[in-house]
Amino acid sequence: MRVVVSVGGSVLVPTPEENRVEPYAAVIEGLAASGHEVAAVVGGGGVAREYIGAARDLGANEIELDQLGIAVTRLNARLLLAALDEPVAASTVAENYEGADEALHRGDIAVMGGVVPAQTTDAVAAALAEYVNADLLVYATSVPGVFTADPNEDPDAERHDELTAEQLVETVATMEMTAGASAPVDLLATKVIQRAGLETIVLDGSDPERVRRAVEAGEFDGTRVVGER
Numbered sequence: 001m002r003v004v005v006s007v008g009g010s011v012l013v014p015t016p017e018e019n020r021v022e023p024y025a026a027v028i029e030g031l032a033a034s035g036h037e038v039a040a041v042v043g044g045g046g047v048a049r050e051y052i053g054a055a056r057d058l059g060a061n062e063i064e065l066d067q068l069g070i071a072v073t074r075l076n077a078r079l080l081l082a083a084l085d086e087p088v089a090a091s092t093v094a095e096n097y098e099g100a101d102e103a104l105h106r107g108d109i110a111v112m113g114g115v116v117p118a119q120t121t122d123a124v125a126a127a128l129a130e131y132v133n134a135d136l137l138v139y140a141t142s143v144p145g146v147f148t149a150d151p152n153e154d155p156d157a158e159r160h161d162e163l164t165a166e167q168l169v170e171t172v173a174t175m176e177m178t179a180g181a182s183a184p185v186d187l188l189a190t191k192v193i194q195r196a197g198l199e200t201i202v203l204d205g206s207d208p209e210r211v212r213r214a215v216e217a218g219e220f221d222g223t224r225v226v227g228e229r
């Protein structure tokens with residue numbers, strides 16, 4: 001199976017000292033060893049938000065803030081790359097979709113961070129999945145799926161176990177899109193998922209084993225977005 005795994009920065013690198021980079025690298029290498037073609041897209045997490053917050057206070061505009069965010073996503077991606085064995089992974093973080101596609105064609109694990117302003121790595125993962133014709137797109141994020149409302153704000157929020165792409169678009173349409181904003185999947189990503197008919201899973205990525213089980217066995221506790229073209 002060809003799979004794109006989007007790993008939230010808050011999941012992979014909650015802080016540079018306390019990170020989940022090694023266990024994630026082990027799961028990704030394990031998937032590759034059992035015959036899957038894997039691309040990982042890494043988010044910026046709390047570190048990106050700290051930089052974005054500091055620069056916002058200094059008067060930077062949203063595009064400049066996005067550029068800072070992209071830089072941090074690429075740093076986090078380099079951290080993941082550092083933990084992956086060189087013979088099985090690309091030697092650099094791909095800065096565009098062609099570079100990631102080339103890595104997959106070489107038989108390497110591809111690793112990306114952000115690409116351009118005004119989106120998040122959620123959209124990068126969806127666009128990459130469309131570009132490389134992935135069979136599955138997995139969002140390993142800080143919440144166990146897409147809810148009716150923000151589960152960190154609303155105790156009555158209920159998880160959607162299954163959504164169509166159209167329903168996913170509607171669910172996230174009103175969410176904020178400023179630099180560093182939080183959403184389980186950003187709006188642009190949902191539109192790409194919809195147009196490409198990508199089979200997509202959103203799950204709690206705090207334990208990377210959940211990603212392995214979702215890919216290997218199709219077992220997960222989260223939200224499935226039904227891929228229909």
Ligand SMILES: Nc1ncnc2c1ncn2[C@@H]1O[C@H](COP(=O)(O)OP(=O)(O)OP(=O)(O)O)[C@@H](O)[C@H]1O
Pocket residue numbers: 007008009010011042043044045046140141142143145146147148149150151152153181182183184
């Ligand atoms: N309807 C909703 N369903 C689920 N989560 C929601 C919803 N609305 C808002 N959220 C928020 O979306 C966030 C999703 O995770 P968040 O963007 O913080 O991190 P991530 O996906 O791990 O990536 P990164 O940290 O790299 O940005 C959560 O903080 C959650 O509070």
Ligand SMILES: O=c1ccn([C@@H]2O[C@H](COP(=O)(O)O)[C@@H](O)[C@H]2O)c(=O)[nH]1
Pocket residue numbers: 008009042043044045048065066067068069070073113114115116117118119120121122124178179180181
């Ligand atoms: O392609 C991209 C990716 C990211 N950004 C900016 O970086 C932050 C952090 O990324 P997350 O994926 O949310 O962790 C994001 O909020 C954007 O401001 C970007 O502009 N373009």
